Amino acid sequence: DGYYKASEAMKLKKADLVTLDENSTTDKLLFKETPVKEYKSDMSSKPTNKYLILTTNVGTKLKVTPTHPLINGSGVMVRAKEIAVGETLLHVSGVQHQVTGIESDEIGERVINVQPATQSETSSVYVVQGYLSGSSSQQDRELSEVNRHLFREQLTDILNP
Numbered sequence: 317d318g319y320y321k322a323s324e325a326m327k328l329k330k331a332d333l334v335t336l337d338e339n340s341t342t343d344k345l346l347f348k349e350t351p352v353k354e355y356k357s358d359m360s361s362k363p364t365n366k367y368l369i370l371t372t373n374v375g376t377k378l379k380v381t382p383t384h385p386l387i388n389g390s391g392v393m394v395r396a397k398e399i400a401v402g403e404t405l406l407h408v409s410g411v412q413h414q415v416t417g418i419e420s421d422e423i424g425e426r427v428i429n430v431q432p433a434t435q436s437e438t439s440s441v442y443v444v445q446g447y448l449s450g451s452s453s454q455q456d457r458e459l460s461e462v463n464r465h466l467f468r469e470q471l472t473d474i475l476n477p
Contacts, residue, residue, distance in 0.1 A: 350434055388405060389405060
């Protein structure tokens with residue numbers, strides 16, 4: 317039923333997220349609903365958080381923290397602060413959208429992170445404003461380890477029939 321800001325989804329007690337299906341590949345994105353394990357929020361009384369606002373060639377403005385994990389056009393998870401103008405993000409349509417502008421801002425609002433109820437790296441990737449995003453557990457870990465498993469879990473079934 318549409319996209320929600322994480323803070324709105326938390327207030328509405330949304331129980332499910334749209335995540336990647338384990339059978340997804342970068343050439344064929346498949347989605348499913350996955351239960352939310354938890355919403356996480358910073359608890360400071362006067363939060364001031366740094367944000368990046370990434371603008372794409374289709375006019376989308378994606379507001380995320382600098383450490384927020386996003387899937388680039390090559391299907392690799394990177395932190396938002398590592399993305400440069402001219403690089404691409406992977407849209408749910410499977411089309412790569414080019415980043416045409418990056419602004420930074422400090423906003424006095426809480427950061428809300430979402431954790432899907434899954435052990436799978438692939439189905440821990442959920443949709444944020446139409447783009448593929450890593451979960452809070454992936455944000456907290458070294459991305460090189462996450463990338464070893466992302467879009468590759470289905471190979472186990474192929475190699476071990």
